[in-house]
Amino acid sequence: MLSSGQIAELRAAVGADGLLTERAQLQTYECDGLTNFRVLPGAVVLPRSTEEVQAVVRICARHKIPFVSRGAGTGLSGGALPAAGGVVISLARMSRILQVDLANGYVVVEPGVINTQVTERVRAEGYFYAPDPSSQSVCTIGGNVAENSGGAHCLKYGFTVTHVLALEVVLPSGELVHFGSPTLDGPGYDLAGVFVGSEGTLGIATKVTLRIVRRPEMVQTLLAAFDSITAAGQTVSDIIAAGMLPSAMEIMDRLAIQAAEAAVHAHYPQCGGLLLVELDGPCTETEALMREVQALCRGNGAWEVRVAQSEQERAVVWKGRKAAFAAVGRISPNYIVQDGVVPRTALPHLLSEIDTLAAAAGLRVANVFHAGDGNLHPLVLYDRTVPGQEEAALDLSYRILHLCIENGGSITGEHGVGKEKQQALGAMFAEPDLATMQLVRCAFDPDGIANPDKVFPRPRLCAEKTGPYVPHPLETAGVAEFF
Amino acid sequence: MAMAASETLAQCLARVASIVGEEHASAAGEAICVAPANKEQIAEVLRLADVGGLCVAPVGSGSKWGWGNPVRPAIRLGLGRMQALREHAWADMTCTVEAGCSWAAMQNELQRHGQMVALDALWPERATVGGVVATNDSGALRLRYGGLRDLIIGMTLVLADGTIARTGGKVVKNVAGYDLQKLMTGSFGTLGVIAEVNFRLHPVEKDRLSCTVAAPEPAAFAAPLQKLLRWDLSLSSVQVRTGKEQCALDIALAGRPECLAEHQQRVKDLLGEAAVTEADEAVWQARQRLFESTLVLKVSVLPAEVCAVSSDLQQWSAANGMEVASVAQATGLMTVALQSAVDRGAELVEFLRRRVAACGGSAVVLRLPDALRSPTDIWGADPDSLPLMREIKRRFDPHRILNPGRFVGDI
Numbered sequence: 001m002l003s004s005g006q007i008a009e010l011r012a013a014v015g016a017d018g019l020l021t022e023r024a025q026l027q028t029y030e031c032d033g034l035t036n037f038r039v040l041p042g043a044v045v046l047p048r049s050t051e052e053v054q055a056v057v058r059i060c061a062r063h064k065i066p067f068v069s070r071g072a073g074t075g076l077s078g079g080a081l082p083a084a085g086g087v088v089i090s091l092a093r094m095s096r097i098l099q100v101d102l103a104n105g106y107v108v109v110e111p112g113v114i115n116t117q118v119t120e121r122v123r124a125e126g127y128f129y130a131p132d133p134s135s136q137s138v139c140t141i142g143g144n145v146a147e148n149s150g151g152a153h154c155l156k157y158g159f160t161v162t163h164v165l166a167l168e169v170v171l172p173s174g175e176l177v178h179f180g181s182p183t184l185d186g187p188g189y190d191l192a193g194v195f196v197g198s199e200g201t202l203g204i205a206t207k208v209t210l211r212i213v214r215r216p217e218m219v220q221t222l223l224a225a226f227d228s229i230t231a232a233g234q235t236v237s238d239i240i241a242a243g244m245l246p247s248a249m250e251i252m253d254r255l256a257i258q259a260a261e262a263a264v265h266a267h268y269p270q271c272g273g274l275l276l277v278e279l280d281g282p283c284t285e286t287e288a289l290m291r292e293v294q295a296l297c298r299g300n301g302a303w304e305v306r307v308a309q310s311e312q313e314r315a316v317v318w319k320g321r322k323a324a325f326a327a328v329g330r331i332s333p334n335y336i337v338q339d340g341v342v343p344r345t346a347l348p349h350l351l352s353e354i355d356t357l358a359a360a361a362g363l364r365v366a367n368v369f370h371a372g373d374g375n376l377h378p379l380v381l382y383d384r385t386v387p388g389q390e391e392a393a394l395d396l397s398y399r400i401l402h403l404c405i406e407n408g409g410s411i412t413g414e415h416g417v418g419k420e421k422q423q424a425l426g427a428m429f430a431e432p433d434l435a436t437m438q439l440v441r442c443a444f445d446p447d448g449i450a451n452p453d454k455v456f457p458r459p460r461l462c463a464e465k466t467g468p469y470v471p472h473p474l475e476t477a478g479v480a481e482f483f
Numbered sequence: 484m485a486m487a488a489s490e491t492l493a494q495c496l497a498r499v500a501s502i503v504g505e506e507h508a509s510a511a512g513e514a515i516c517v518a519p520a521n522k523e524q525i526a527e528v529l530r531l532a533d534v535g536g537l538c539v540a541p542v543g544s545g546s547k548w549g550w551g552n553p554v555r556p557a558i559r560l561g562l563g564r565m566q567a568l569r570e571h572a573w574a575d576m577t578c579t580v581e582a583g584c585s586w587a588a589m590q591n592e593l594q595r596h597g598q599m600v601a602l603d604a605l606w607p608e609r610a611t612v613g614g615v616v617a618t619n620d621s622g623a624l625r626l627r628y629g630g631l632r633d634l635i636i637g638m639t640l641v642l643a644d645g646t647i648a649r650t651g652g653k654v655v656k657n658v659a660g661y662d663l664q665k666l667m668t669g670s671f672g673t674l675g676v677i678a679e680v681n682f683r684l685h686p687v688e689k690d691r692l693s694c695t696v697a698a699p700e701p702a703a704f705a706a707p708l709q710k711l712l713r714w715d716l717s718l719s720s721v722q723v724r725t726g727k728e729q730c731a732l733d734i735a736l737a738g739r740p741e742c743l744a745e746h747q748q749r750v751k752d753l754l755g756e757a758a759v760t761e762a763d764e765a766v767w768q769a770r771q772r773l774f775e776s777t778l779v780l781k782v783s784v785l786p787a788e789v790c791a792v793s794s795d796l797q798q799w800s801a802a803n804g805m806e807v808a809s810v811a812q813a814t815g816l817m818t819v820a821l822q823s824a825v826d827r828g829a830e831l832v833e834f835l836r837r838r839v840a841a842c843g844g845s846a847v848v849l850r851l852p853d854a855l856r857s858p859t860d861i862w863g864a865d866p867d868s869l870p871l872m873r874e875i876k877r878r879f880d881p882h883r884i885l886n887p888g889r890f891v892g893d894i
Binding site for chain 1 (some may be wrong): 507526597619630632648652654655660665670684686711714716717738739742743745785814816843845847864869874875879890
């Protein structure tokens with residue numbers, strides 16, 4: 001726990017109105033979007049400036065107090081779970097857009113700015129900020145940077161890291177450094193590239209320079225109803241094989257459709273596999289490609305193919321998709337969202353394996369996925385009041401992640417490892433891989449006070465040496481050498 | 484770094500030969516050239532060097548050997564035997580390739596399925612994947628597809644102590660663990676030896692056309708270029724070529740045939756129907772041709788400054804009686820070559836650094852005559868993150884055996 005002296009130091013750093021220590025107040029911060037992990041922090045600070053963040057981090061560094069930075073707390077892997085008795089640094093009050101440079105295509109924001117606010121600020125000038133996690137109306141840029149957030153449109157536009165040009169960062173020592181620049185390829189290591197997605201373990205971003213993208217001339221969104229996920233998946237493969245790069249390709253299965261319909265009435269057709277394809281670009285090109293996509297859908301047995309006829313209709317289509325996680329609450333009292341990735345071609349196989357596992361566990365799994373890049377979000381449905389069902393659901397969700405690894409994929413495409421998937425990271429990477437990542441961790445944070453005991457399978461000390469080479473688990477499994 | 488006093492060249496040669504086979508280890512002056520067959524052999528050679536404190540320089544074809552500060556290695560670790568395209572998962576649009584594979588050989592293989600790594604590297608016939616990645620090279624395609632940081636999805640690397648580590652993976656979307664491939668890209672072989680790289684792929688640009696428009700000075704292009712980049716055209720590449728009293732704006736369009744004609748017309752409407760002529764694809768070799776000069780810089784400016792900086796450079800060189808040519812990509816990355824009075828190269832370097840400092844840019848010397856080497860600051864940068872970069876280097880390579888001194892801040 002924090003001593004009264006430490007609390008006093010924190011109060012001096014952020015002011016009395018920037019410090020929370022009452023139990024009831026602290027409880028607001030005891031978890032993020034992954035609510036089955038809860039830890040009460042020792043204090044929460046709400047700095048208003050880089051200088052205040054630095055002051056707080058210096059106090060933490062001096063006393064070796066663990067700290068966890070936090071945006072809106074929408075993360076789904078427990079990345080913002082407090083360290084017991086440590087300090088939570090909420091960036092919510094640092095929410096200004098500091099600079100907009102349209103000629104050079106970038107904006108500079110504080111970490112507490114909400115994702116959609118960036119687009120709102122530049123929309124009238126014909127630009128947008130591309131990464132669009134489903135929580136984009138509430139999640140913050142600081143959190144997006146920590147998690148390297150994706151979204152439905154990263155198939156074409158890339159991830160948060162693609163759009164981060166520069167960062168101002170408070171290191172775990174309290175020192176202020178700058179990574180990257182609005183100009184490309186500045187001399188030195190690409191520390192901005194390493195920092196994005198480091199889940200708060202390397203420091204705190206206090207300013208973020210984001211690339212903004214010109215709005216496409218035209219956006220078209222298509223819905224196609226198939227009898228099976230396999231047929232929808234085949235269409236995705238055919239679209240890619242035809243050399244097209246849609247901005248998004250999403251698939252939902254019957255359960256997910258039911259849930260979305262119950263929640264937001266998106267007028268989705270009831271079918272075994274619903275495919276959503278969004279194309280954007282110059283008008284003539286987009287129209288030509290959309291005709292090709294429609295033909296491919298029909299060729300794979302789509303019995304309803306519908307192109308949204310207005311911006312409003314498009315918005316409804318997306319509302320259903322983006323609300324899918326929460327909507328599952330309509331058809332199940334509890335659920336677990338997972339975030340695995342497999343090579344796109346392994347999707348059909350993986351889905352049938354998931355079906356088998358789910359049947360064996362006696363549980364239902366709703367599937368929503370970014371099909372274009374093989375990123376699945378299986379939603380494991382369960383009822384906490386039924387004894388043993390939560391454990392079975394957790395077990396099933398981890399088994400799905402292992403299936404992803406076995407199929408040459410990853411345990412997370414956009415939600416991060418956080419607290420939830422620490423052990424799974426150890427299954428995906430071999431010891432030397434993790435030890436090498438740890439070299440970076442230790443260079444940034446030798447005392448291990450920034451978001452400790454996250455991401456990596458177990459707490460490590462910076463003095464630990466790397467071990468000898470051992471075969472990668474994929475290699476042992478015969479997966480990595482299949483060429 | 485010379486050979487360790489305790490060990491003669493012959494002894495060291497015998498030891499590396501026992502790892503890679505005699506025919507793949509040889510003495511060349513004071514250095515040993517060694518060509519491992521696989522990552523395990525790289526690891527063994529590095530372990531030997533690490534224990535002996537021997538300086539190692541990883542080398543592909545050596546096409547960019549002079550880039551960065553000079554290094555005198557005891558061991559030249561050649562990747563020439565590691566040339567395989569290990570996997571081309573064309574339906575997933577990814578590939579895994581060994582670091583010693585030439586850029587062109589890789590692209591030729593990928594092309595069989597109509598795919599490519601969407602990056603036009605310098606000297607593709609010679610340049611190797613490892614070398615392109617280590618130096619973070621990129622060309623005109625960067626406007627559309629991004630740089631290596633956007634195209635590399637995984638990597639296998641060998642650290643100075645022989646640790647073989649994998650990072651990233653074979654899927655495009657993946658946030659598991661730290662993104663070490665970003666750290667390695669552009670690190671000039673100072674953190675580890677890149678053994679294999681996993682790329683995401685794009686379809687080859689089947690339908691593509693290039694056009695060009697000339698003008699006496701690049702400032703004339705500033706306004707139309709801004710406009711062009713704000714339109715939603717099927718732009719693949721845009722560059723401004725500047726020489727003495729002349730310059731050109733080159734535009735490549737790639738997309739569906741039915742759109743190309745329309746987009747070309749829009750370009751003509753913007754720049755003047757009569758002024759725009761069809762260009763040979765060879766215009767996109769202009770950047771590479773600049774490397775025929777003995778003094779070449781990579782300059783990075785804000786995208787909106789491209790024409791202004793090109794113009795200022797043109798005027799400055801005329802006023803100072805120097806012949807300077809430049810190729811600037813619309814992304815803000817420029818290649819600048821001094822084509823006369825090379826002995827006055829320092830003046831050019833100084834001018835460029837002063838000019839780009841105002842917009843937070845950088846100017847790195849890639850090629851220069853030996854006579855100018857020692858007084859010239861190659862990197863010209865002193866970022867506030869340098870102590871952290873040095874700490875990363877210390878953690879990765881505590882005995883400083885990998886390309887010591889090559890990088891920024893003598894890392």
